Amino acid sequence: MPDTDTVTADPPPGAETPRRRPALSPSRASDFKQCPLLYRFRAVDRLPEIPTKAQLRGTLVHSVLERLFSLPQTDRTPPRAKDLLAPAWAELSAERPEWIELFDQDDPEAVTSWLSSAEQLVDTYFGLEDPTRLEPEACELHVEIELGSGVLLRGYVDRLDVAPTGEIRVVDYKTGAAPREIGEAKAMFQMKFYAVVLWRLRGVVPRQLKLMYLTDGQSLAYTPDEGELIRFERTLEAIWQAILKAGKTGDFRPNPSKLCAWCDHQAVCPQYGGTPPPYPGWPEPDPGEESVLDRAD
DSSP states (O other), X not given: OOSOOOOOOOOOXXXXXXXXXXXXXXXXXXXXXXXXXXXXXXXXXXOOOOOOHHHHHHHHHHHHHHHHTTSOGGGOOHHHHHHHHXXXXXXXXXXXXXXXXXXXXXXXXXXXXXXXXXXXXXXXXXXXXXXGGOOOSEEEEEEEEEOTTSOEEEEEEEEEEEOTTOOEEEEEEESSOOOXXXXXXXXXXXXHHHHHHHHHHHSOOOSEEEEEETTTTEEEEEOOOHHHHHHHHHHHHHHHHHHHHHHHHTOOOOOOOGGGGGOTTGGGOGGGTOOOOOOOOSOSSOSOOOOHHHHHO
């Protein structure tokens, strides 16, 4: 199953939604590369999508790892991390009560069994690194930069490690298994996106981009260089220009692939005999924001 998903939480009742410039996030850029029509459905039409239990589990595990690193280093142990699961889920499900409906209400063990599967992912994490020996600069870090071309990039970094010597490591947790070639390319696209943003914000090319896969306990590390990031920055600018061009006319074309099997929008996709809703025009406010589920995987 693809790693990205888009369920955007509504603001609290009475809250004023800030109007921000349209921006490009790694998830939305990946959507457009995969299928321009998918980008439209998610970023412009904002059609609802039903998350899976696996995606909720990813959100939960990310929340637990973020909370773990807020503890003193000596407290970052497997038992303490497992103790964080139930309260983290209670908080997340209270904020989004519709998530509870994904579980069989007649089965009292449904949530318990699901939490156990999240516990296994936490166990796997501790097999990959020792958090008592780490002191990240930030977890779930919001980053945003406007490139010289005017393209606004925006996203969330799972974890940012900065060495005393100033070297930067970008860490991203994946709660699925290590992907095959297409999935690996998609994941590394996301990491290079963050590398460009941090490079432009701090003037330092990240020393390492690290993906940690918590289902099978594998890690993927990559070292970018400045020339590569310059080329990738141009790729992002080209993607944004293509989005703006499509946005003016509403001509977001489908791009059929094997990934269509996991798309929630086949009923309104022309490739499957559907009809997209009337084009509402270029969205305001921001179509570049990522949801918590985007940030989970």
